[in-house]
Amino acid sequence: MKYSIKLFLLCLLLLFTAGCWDQLRLNDVDLIYAMGIDKTEEGDFKATVSVPRSTGGQDSGQLTSDIFSTTGKTIRELRVNLDNTIGGLLDSSKIRVILVHRALAEEDLYTILDSFYRDPRAPLASKILITEEKAESLFQGITEKPELISEYFVDLVQSAERDAIVPVVNLQNICPVMLDRGRDFHLPLISSVSSSGGNSLVTGTALFTGKKMSGQLTNNESIIANLLSDIVSKNDKIIMTTNLPDNGQSESHGYITYQIDEYKTKMNIIPKEGSYEAEFDLHLFLNVLEYPPDKLSEHDTVAKLNQDVEDDLQILTDNTVKKLQESGSDLFGIRREIMAFHNDKFDEEEEAWKESYAEMAVNVNVEVEIIHHGIIN
Amino acid sequence: MIQENKQSISPRQFMIFILQTQIGAGFISLPFSVHTSERSSDGWITVLLIGIIIQILITLYSLLVKRFPSLTFFEIMTAVFGKFMGKAISAAYILFFLLIAGQILLVYCSVLEVWVFPQTPNWVIVSSMSLVALYLVKEKLQIISRYHTVICYVLIILPVLSLPAYANVEFRYLLPVGGSGVYTILSKIPDGFLSFIGFEVMLFLYPFVKGTNKQKYLAATYSNIFYTGYTTYFSLLTYIFFSPEELMLVPQPVLYILKAFTFPVFERVDILFLSTWTVLISSSLVSYAYLTSLGIKQTFGLRHHKTAAPFVLALCTLIALYPRNDLTVEKFLGQVTNLSLAFTIAVPALVFLFVLLFKKQKVST
Amino acid sequence: MDKNEKREITLSLNENTSLIENEFKDSQDIKTSYFTFKNKKAAAIFIETLINEEKLSKIIFERLPGVENTPGEISEVISSSTVTTEKNTDKIVDKLLNAYVVIFSEGSDQAICFSVAENLSRDMQEPGNEMVIRGAHNGFIEDLNTNIHLIRKRIANKNLAVKYFKVGKKTNTNIAIVYMNEIANPSLVQEIEKRIRAIESDMIFNPGYMEEFLEDQPSSPFPEMLMTERPDRAMANILDGRVALLTADSPTALILPSGFFTFYQSPDDYNSRFIAGSFYRMIRMFAFFIAIFFPALYIATISYHLEVIPGELIIPIKSSIERIPYPPIIEALIMELTIELIREAGIRLPSPIGQTIGIVGGLVIGDAVVQAGLVSNITIIVVAGTAVASFVVPSPEMNTAVRMLRFPFMFAAASFGYIGISLCFILMVMNLCKLEPFGSPYFAPLAPLQLSGLKDSLIRFPDWKMSKRPKEVHPEQTTSQGPNREWDKNDSGE
Structure with a gap:
């Protein structure tokens, strides 16, 4: 009986307080x-x-x-x-x-x-x-x-x-x-x-x-930067176009458009005499979406295309990395990597780090492989 | 009526009781309290170390209470030190528990005030919780344990809520392991200790547990392992989610993580978390308020702990309402931490030494 | 006449009949019919309204001429198994009230009593409040013997114990407790008997009345005893070690002690495949939460935590409640109370009109209220969902409990948002943990945790896996079946 009275009082209290504070x-x-x-x-x-x-x-x-x-x-x-x-x-x-x-x-x-x-x-x-x-x-x-x-x-x-x-x-x-x-x-x-x-x-x-x-x-540079930072999800549709160098194949209209189906990226920090070098391996697997000259079942064509696309992307990547270094933006977490695995650079001043980052040798090795080419050859 | 001994609980309930007492207010800020430095987040090592220390304490406790199988720690005091000294120490423990219960309410209130109810008067937040707790504190130990058992299921919800955090984590924040230095890691132990207390209920509930000494020891151990694992999980999660620098700014990191997630039906998980956490707070508060009432009953010879319960909770409410601003709260928590070190490590260790030296041993009745 | 004289009957027929007639002096339905048997005058006294006159004349009056010359007493003529002799007036009165015919004969101070009860009870029907899709479609009726018969028929076991009590100081209602010896805990049975004997009420109106006299915590919102009109449900619970309490002239059996999850078990669960059974069990538990939390969550969200509404949804919700003048709590209360009104009106009215009320109430009021801008259509959705969820519980008592519980939750939500709901939830769980009807924890097997009990609570395991009786009722025999499906193991080995 005593309980129920208390409960009742509590409910009454709740009733009276209703809608007083913090209501939005x-x-x-x-x-x-x-x-x-x-x-x-x-x-x-x-x-x-x-x-x-x-x-x-x-x-x-x-x-x-x-x-x-x-x-x-x-x-x-x-x-x-x-x-x-x-x-x-x-x-x-x-x-x-x-x-x-x-x-x-x-x-x-x-x-x-x-x-x-x-x-x-x-x-x-x-x-x-x-x-x-x-x-x-x-x-x-x-x-x-x-x-x-x-x-x-x-x-x-x-x-x-x-x-x-x-x-x-x-x-x-x-x-x-x-x-x-x-x-x-x-x-x-x-x-x-x-x-x-x-x-x-x-x-x-x-x-x-x-x-x-x-x-x-730019857009293409960001794509490369995202690929290098390994934050691209499997569902993303990355479509790029490369201008092929003219090498006698007159029938080609000079472009190939492909989708990056899969990719692998790996960062490697190599300590070198007090400073560090960063090495990236970027492996891209392509699905050709548009290539009018066809003949993509021939080994030679594919090998050549691989090489051409690779060259093009290599230039793009190098540009991207250079831009990053110039701006001082450590998108890949190179310093974090050094801190984590080499226990260094913890107390370096921001400016000093920026300088050493700008001068750091960052090499990216792009490899390209065409793995699919749609439902025709 | 099917009468069993109403004051006895099973080892499993004992385990859950300890666990629920431990998971209290400090839990959501633990990763912040033990956060080591801006170099790397090593707080999880501190958490594990505290877990190990507590395991040692549990062993010490069980060696001590084994000698007095039918007495609670309050009664052991009287048995060892005589009536006057024993009562004095018991009274000190009662005050300590009162403070802890007050501290739980205080943290509960300040977190709610900051996160959801900035304008609601503190006394409303605190007293509504006390009233709710009072409803259970008056009951038998068995029923309280039963409540703790039900609340235990709530523990599963929190890790599930935390799962989306893994979309955005950076494991390198943890590296290099031990980067902040051994000294820093060790020096954070007292700061995290407050979140772990609750295991000392073992001293006071031991005689009420039905089971062998080994079972009881194992129950306390499992509870410790679970809680340490649970907190280590959340610490690790916060440390890989927040960069060491950001963590310095976030006093309730476990809660803050959830703020960034959206679920399709429920956009803000932190509020769901706070509601769940309220339930956990209630069980911890009930445990301490019960222990205080039990202490008052045994020390001052009351017939039933029910009589003391309303006063205990009223005092807790007053304690929780005392500090005015965030800085005094910090100071208060610091003092409670020191007290808890004294009452959970120093005093039991001294009692144990005293018992060993003078071979005081009461034959169980 | 002084009182001592009154106790026993005498040798004189006239004295005896007037004695009894005096006891019932204002009852005109007490009848005395005189006849002669072997030249001795005799009288049969009975209450006309309780007995079956056709039966009476078959049992005795029609046989009298044929046995006039054979030796023997009247009692030997009566073809009834209930023949007893009585001397005590009070006992005789008692018999008369229980549809017995009492025969006095000249020169005998023994009254012959036998039962000629008129059995005016309806046919067994499926109880309308506990429908099942499959399973037995008969139910208890307003007759104690028939009800016990229904249970006995299902449990052909000598250990089925039936104990009668008379309660109600004025009404002298018959009640029976039915349980399994060797399964039900004797101390449970003793406790129940003790509590039954302690009832000092003048009348026992219905089983709900009994429940209030016997239960432990009258202030709890949760029912502590399962009421059922289904013999199969009663049987299953009796075999779990519980006690069924049947009241005369009521088709309802009380099952005691009942736990929270007992209320969520329906015979249908055991008739469907166990996966489906478990699924619907979970649906019911889910409905429990919806029925309690849904309006409270709505109120709390709209008035405190609007940031939890997903971005895509908030604009439609906002535009729906934009012009509602009342705070959400009032809005929700209006609708909740309307639904309760419709429900109550629908029960009281005859069924064709009842349906009309449902349509008028549900469709017309619902639509008009939204049109008039008193209540938002989101509230209508919430309240309707809640109403549907609250009727899912397979027990009307728990259903009422759930519907009552949502009001404190709504008030708490209106005062403290989600935290208020949490506090209310804490109180509810505390109450569930506190309840211990007849010493068996109400919230078992969740608290205290009993793993074997969980097999038949939130989900339903296959029948042959549930070999333990619920521990919380402390049954004498803990296992209910031996190893089943042994053949399955042998087969898989080959």
């Missing part, structure tokens, strides 16, 4: 789905957000996205300012994609993301993109208004992810790497098609050194 009702909030961050001329941050709103009743799912922008000294202040500009309570826990202007990324990316890492409700699974132009202009420039602006950007990145151009990363994934001395990361880089704004496209990846953006790779 879904009807009251306006969800930010996409956020773009730029820098104003005064040095403040400028945020552009897209807030989807449904018009019509319960059944008709008419969606429109409203775009707001405002400025502030910190990202959190921006949100407060935004909150004041629009009606409902702004909620950032559903942000799907964050666009950061290149200029800001080159200063310091972590400054912008700190408030997201600190907020328990922040969406750490959201995508992050670096933009060539101002993020605001990309927001405004989307000509065919999709239902959700965020979906437009997310689809853009996801299709690039499937083509292995950009790494599959989100806000959380990059954080350990950003703070790690031993490794660096790269992020999708987008820009608009025409200079006047308009639709966007992925133009490659932005390279980071530590917390700062330090360079960029």
